[in-house]
Amino acid sequence: APFAVTLVTLFPDMARAVTDFGVTRRAVENGLLALETVNPRDFTEDRHRTVDDRPFGGGPGMVMKVAPLEKALLAAREGNPGARVIYLSPQGQPLTQAKAVALAAQPGLVLLAGRYEGVDERLLDAQVDEQVSIGDYVLSGGELPALVLIDAVSRLLPGVLGHQDSAEQDSFSGEFEDLLDCPHYTRPEVYQGQAVPEVLLSGNHERIRRWRLKQALGRTWQQRPDLLERRRARGLSNEEQQL
Ligand code: ADE
Numbered sequence: 070a071p072f073a074v075t076l077v078t079l080f081p082d083m084a085r086a087v088t089d090f091g092v093t094r095r096a097v098e099n100g101l102l103a104l105e106t107v108n109p110r111d112f113t114e115d116r117h118r119t120v121d122d123r124p125f126g127g128g129p130g131m132v133m134k135v136a137p138l139e140k141a142l143l144a145a146r147e148g149n150p151g152a153r154v155i156y157l158s159p160q161g162q163p164l165t166q167a168k169a170v171a172l173a174a175q176p177g178l179v180l181l182a183g184r185y186e187g188v189d190e191r192l193l194d195a196q197v198d199e200q201v202s203i204g205d206y207v208l209s210g211g212e213l214p215a216l217v218l219i220d221a222v223s224r225l226l227p228g229v230l231g232h233q234d235s236a237e238q239d240s241f242s243g244e245f246e247d248l249l250d251c252p253h254y255t256r257p258e259v260y261q262g263q264a265v266p267e268v269l270l271s272g273n274h275e276r277i278r279r280w281r282l283k284q285a286l287g288r289t290w291q292q293r294p295d296l297l298e299r300r301r302a303r304g305l306s307n308e309e310q311q312l
Contacts, residue, residue: 074177076219247300
Protein backbone atom coordinates (compact mmCIF):
# COMPACT_ATOMS: atom_id res chain seq x y z
CA ALA A 70 0.00 0.00 0.00
CA PRO A 71 1.24 3.53 -0.68
CA PHE A 72 2.40 5.83 2.13
CA ALA A 73 -0.75 7.91 2.72
CA VAL A 74 -0.54 11.66 3.29
CA THR A 75 -3.65 13.78 3.77
CA LEU A 76 -3.12 17.52 3.52
CA VAL A 77 -5.79 19.66 5.18
CA THR A 78 -5.65 23.02 3.41
CA LEU A 79 -7.69 25.93 2.10
CA PHE A 80 -5.48 25.81 -1.02
CA PRO A 81 -5.52 22.19 -2.26
CA ASP A 82 -4.04 23.20 -5.65
CA MET A 83 -0.74 23.86 -3.88
CA ALA A 84 -0.34 20.06 -3.49
CA ARG A 85 0.47 19.98 -7.21
CA ALA A 86 4.00 21.11 -6.35
CA VAL A 87 4.45 17.53 -5.08
CA THR A 88 2.10 15.53 -7.32
CA ASP A 89 3.02 17.13 -10.65
CA PHE A 90 6.83 17.29 -10.60
CA GLY A 91 9.95 15.17 -10.42
CA VAL A 92 10.75 12.41 -7.96
CA THR A 93 7.57 12.96 -5.91
CA ARG A 94 5.38 12.80 -9.03
CA ARG A 95 6.99 9.46 -9.94
CA ALA A 96 6.38 8.23 -6.37
CA VAL A 97 2.66 8.96 -6.81
CA GLU A 98 2.53 7.40 -10.30
CA ASN A 99 4.27 4.25 -9.01
CA GLY A 100 1.82 3.83 -6.13
CA LEU A 101 4.44 4.46 -3.42
CA LEU A 102 2.92 7.73 -2.22
CA ALA A 103 -0.76 8.73 -2.05
CA LEU A 104 -1.49 12.42 -1.47
CA GLU A 105 -5.08 13.46 -0.75
CA THR A 106 -6.33 16.91 0.18
CA VAL A 107 -9.24 17.91 2.42
CA ASN A 108 -10.50 21.50 2.25
CA PRO A 109 -12.17 22.98 5.35
CA ARG A 110 -14.16 25.26 3.01
CA ASP A 111 -16.05 22.16 1.83
CA PHE A 112 -17.30 21.70 5.43
CA THR A 113 -18.84 25.18 5.81
CA GLU A 114 -22.62 25.61 6.05
CA ASP A 115 -23.10 29.34 5.49
CA ARG A 116 -23.76 31.17 2.24
CA HIS A 117 -20.30 32.77 2.20
CA ARG A 118 -18.51 29.51 3.08
CA THR A 119 -16.68 31.31 5.90
CA VAL A 120 -13.40 29.73 7.06
CA ASP A 121 -12.06 32.48 9.34
CA ASP A 122 -13.27 33.93 12.63
CA ARG A 123 -12.36 36.84 14.95
CA PRO A 124 -9.81 36.27 17.71
CA PHE A 125 -11.01 36.48 21.32
CA GLY A 126 -9.15 39.34 22.99
CA GLY A 127 -9.17 41.36 19.77
CA GLY A 128 -6.22 42.49 17.74
CA PRO A 129 -5.34 42.30 14.06
CA GLY A 130 -5.78 39.20 11.95
CA MET A 131 -8.19 36.30 12.01
CA VAL A 132 -8.10 32.71 13.28
CA MET A 133 -9.24 29.64 11.32
CA LYS A 134 -12.90 28.98 12.09
CA VAL A 135 -13.22 25.96 14.41
CA ALA A 136 -16.25 24.04 13.07
CA PRO A 137 -15.16 23.59 9.41
CA LEU A 138 -11.60 22.81 10.47
CA GLU A 139 -12.71 20.20 13.01
CA LYS A 140 -14.94 18.50 10.43
CA ALA A 141 -12.14 18.56 7.86
CA LEU A 142 -9.68 17.04 10.33
CA LEU A 143 -12.12 14.29 11.31
CA ALA A 144 -12.70 13.48 7.62
CA ALA A 145 -8.94 13.45 7.02
CA ARG A 146 -8.31 11.09 9.96
CA GLU A 147 -11.19 8.83 8.88
CA GLY A 148 -9.70 8.55 5.38
CA ASN A 149 -6.19 7.90 6.74
CA PRO A 150 -6.58 5.62 9.78
CA GLY A 151 -3.58 5.41 12.11
CA ALA A 152 -1.98 8.49 10.59
CA ARG A 153 0.07 10.81 12.80
CA VAL A 154 -1.56 14.27 12.85
CA ILE A 155 0.90 17.13 12.42
CA TYR A 156 0.31 20.88 12.53
CA LEU A 157 2.92 22.92 10.67
CA SER A 158 3.93 25.90 12.79
CA PRO A 159 6.99 27.97 13.73
CA GLN A 160 6.23 26.85 17.32
CA GLY A 161 6.89 23.21 16.35
CA GLN A 162 9.90 20.93 16.72
CA PRO A 163 12.46 21.52 13.96
CA LEU A 164 12.22 19.38 10.83
CA THR A 165 15.56 17.57 10.57
CA GLN A 166 16.65 14.57 8.52
CA ALA A 167 16.23 12.43 11.66
CA LYS A 168 12.65 13.75 12.02
CA ALA A 169 11.95 12.94 8.35
CA VAL A 170 13.21 9.38 8.90
CA ALA A 171 10.93 8.99 11.94
CA LEU A 172 7.90 10.32 10.04
CA ALA A 173 8.57 8.02 7.07
CA ALA A 174 8.18 5.10 9.52
CA GLN A 175 4.64 6.18 10.52
CA PRO A 176 1.54 4.41 9.14
CA GLY A 177 0.59 7.68 7.42
CA LEU A 178 0.41 11.43 7.96
CA VAL A 179 -2.35 14.00 8.26
CA LEU A 180 -0.80 17.43 7.78
CA LEU A 181 -2.71 20.52 8.89
CA ALA A 182 -1.71 23.68 7.06
CA GLY A 183 -2.89 26.79 8.87
CA ARG A 184 -3.68 30.20 7.36
CA TYR A 185 -4.34 33.60 8.96
CA GLU A 186 -2.94 33.96 12.49
CA GLY A 187 -3.40 30.25 13.18
CA VAL A 188 -5.70 27.66 14.75
CA ASP A 189 -7.63 27.64 18.04
CA GLU A 190 -5.28 26.17 20.68
CA ARG A 191 -7.96 23.77 21.98
CA LEU A 192 -8.37 22.20 18.54
CA LEU A 193 -4.60 21.64 18.42
CA ASP A 194 -4.70 20.03 21.89
CA ALA A 195 -7.59 17.76 20.93
CA GLN A 196 -6.70 16.79 17.36
CA VAL A 197 -2.97 17.21 16.77
CA ASP A 198 -0.21 14.79 17.84
CA GLU A 199 2.77 17.00 17.08
CA GLN A 200 3.81 20.40 15.71
CA VAL A 201 6.67 20.71 13.24
CA SER A 202 8.56 23.83 12.07
CA ILE A 203 10.68 24.02 8.92
CA GLY A 204 12.81 26.86 10.30
CA ASP A 205 12.94 30.06 12.29
CA TYR A 206 11.10 32.34 9.88
CA VAL A 207 7.43 33.09 9.33
CA LEU A 208 5.56 32.02 6.20
CA SER A 209 2.03 33.01 5.15
CA GLY A 210 0.65 29.53 5.69
CA GLY A 211 1.52 25.94 6.53
CA GLU A 212 1.19 24.66 2.94
CA LEU A 213 4.78 25.24 1.82
CA PRO A 214 6.13 23.73 5.09
CA ALA A 215 3.81 20.72 4.61
CA LEU A 216 5.08 20.26 1.05
CA VAL A 217 8.68 20.50 2.24
CA LEU A 218 7.94 17.80 4.83
CA ILE A 219 6.21 15.59 2.24
CA ASP A 220 9.18 15.92 -0.14
CA ALA A 221 11.74 15.09 2.57
CA VAL A 222 9.70 12.05 3.72
CA SER A 223 8.81 10.78 0.23
CA ARG A 224 12.40 10.37 -0.91
CA LEU A 225 13.01 8.09 2.10
CA LEU A 226 10.21 5.66 1.17
CA PRO A 227 11.42 2.32 -0.19
CA GLY A 228 11.59 2.37 -4.00
CA VAL A 229 11.16 6.13 -4.47
CA LEU A 230 14.81 6.84 -5.29
CA GLY A 231 16.76 4.62 -7.66
CA HIS A 232 20.11 3.12 -6.61
CA GLN A 233 21.71 5.91 -8.63
CA ASP A 234 20.65 8.72 -6.29
CA SER A 235 19.95 6.64 -3.20
CA ALA A 236 19.10 8.63 -0.07
CA GLU A 237 22.00 6.80 1.63
CA GLN A 238 24.49 8.94 -0.28
CA ASP A 239 23.00 12.32 0.64
CA SER A 240 24.52 14.77 3.01
CA PHE A 241 22.93 14.10 6.39
CA SER A 242 22.82 10.32 5.82
CA GLY A 243 25.04 7.26 5.67
CA GLU A 244 28.79 7.85 5.80
CA PHE A 245 28.20 11.58 5.33
CA GLU A 246 25.78 11.79 8.25
CA ASP A 247 25.69 15.30 9.74
CA LEU A 248 27.93 16.62 6.96
CA LEU A 249 27.19 18.98 4.09
CA ASP A 250 27.39 17.49 0.60
CA CYS A 251 30.64 17.40 -1.39
CA PRO A 252 30.93 19.42 -4.66
CA HIS A 253 29.69 17.88 -7.91
CA TYR A 254 30.99 18.32 -11.47
CA THR A 255 29.93 17.37 -14.97
CA ARG A 256 31.07 18.29 -18.51
CA PRO A 257 32.89 20.29 -19.75
CA GLU A 258 36.21 19.31 -18.14
CA VAL A 259 37.23 23.00 -18.18
CA TYR A 260 34.67 25.75 -17.50
CA GLN A 261 35.69 29.44 -17.33
CA GLY A 262 39.32 28.39 -16.98
CA GLN A 263 38.50 26.08 -14.05
CA ALA A 264 39.35 22.39 -14.49
CA VAL A 265 37.44 19.58 -12.77
CA PRO A 266 39.54 18.26 -9.82
CA GLU A 267 41.81 15.63 -11.40
CA VAL A 268 41.01 12.98 -8.75
CA LEU A 269 37.46 12.76 -10.16
CA LEU A 270 38.91 11.73 -13.55
CA SER A 271 41.30 9.19 -11.99
CA GLY A 272 38.91 6.25 -11.90
CA ASN A 273 40.32 5.40 -8.45
CA HIS A 274 37.09 4.99 -6.47
CA GLU A 275 38.81 4.79 -3.09
CA ARG A 276 40.72 8.05 -3.74
CA ILE A 277 37.50 9.65 -4.97
CA ARG A 278 35.56 8.59 -1.87
CA ARG A 279 38.29 9.97 0.42
CA TRP A 280 38.44 13.24 -1.53
CA ARG A 281 34.67 13.68 -1.28
CA LEU A 282 34.70 12.99 2.46
CA LYS A 283 37.49 15.55 2.92
CA GLN A 284 35.57 18.15 0.87
CA ALA A 285 32.41 17.48 2.88
CA LEU A 286 34.30 17.89 6.16
CA GLY A 287 36.00 21.10 4.94
CA ARG A 288 32.75 22.71 3.76
CA THR A 289 30.98 21.74 6.96
CA TRP A 290 33.83 23.25 9.02
CA GLN A 291 33.59 26.48 6.96
CA GLN A 292 29.81 26.82 6.64
CA ARG A 293 28.28 24.87 9.54
CA PRO A 294 30.75 24.23 12.35
CA ASP A 295 27.73 23.54 14.61
CA LEU A 296 27.15 20.30 12.66
CA LEU A 297 30.68 19.08 13.43
CA GLU A 298 30.02 19.27 17.17
CA ARG A 299 27.29 16.63 16.85
CA ARG A 300 29.60 14.47 14.76
CA ARG A 301 32.44 14.82 17.26
CA ALA A 302 30.05 13.77 20.00
CA ARG A 303 29.32 10.58 18.06
CA GLY A 304 33.03 9.91 17.55
CA LEU A 305 35.22 10.35 14.47
CA SER A 306 36.39 7.42 12.39
CA ASN A 307 40.15 6.68 12.28
CA GLU A 308 40.13 7.78 8.67
CA GLU A 309 38.64 11.15 9.55
CA GLN A 310 41.16 11.79 12.31
CA GLN A 311 43.92 11.39 9.71
CA LEU A 312 42.20 13.79 7.26
N1 ADE B 1 3.88 28.24 9.17
C1 ADE B 1 4.37 29.49 9.00
N2 ADE B 1 5.70 29.51 9.09
C2 ADE B 1 6.09 28.23 9.33
C3 ADE B 1 7.35 27.59 9.52
N3 ADE B 1 8.49 28.27 9.51
N4 ADE B 1 7.37 26.26 9.73
C4 ADE B 1 6.23 25.57 9.78
N5 ADE B 1 5.01 26.11 9.61
C5 ADE B 1 4.94 27.43 9.38
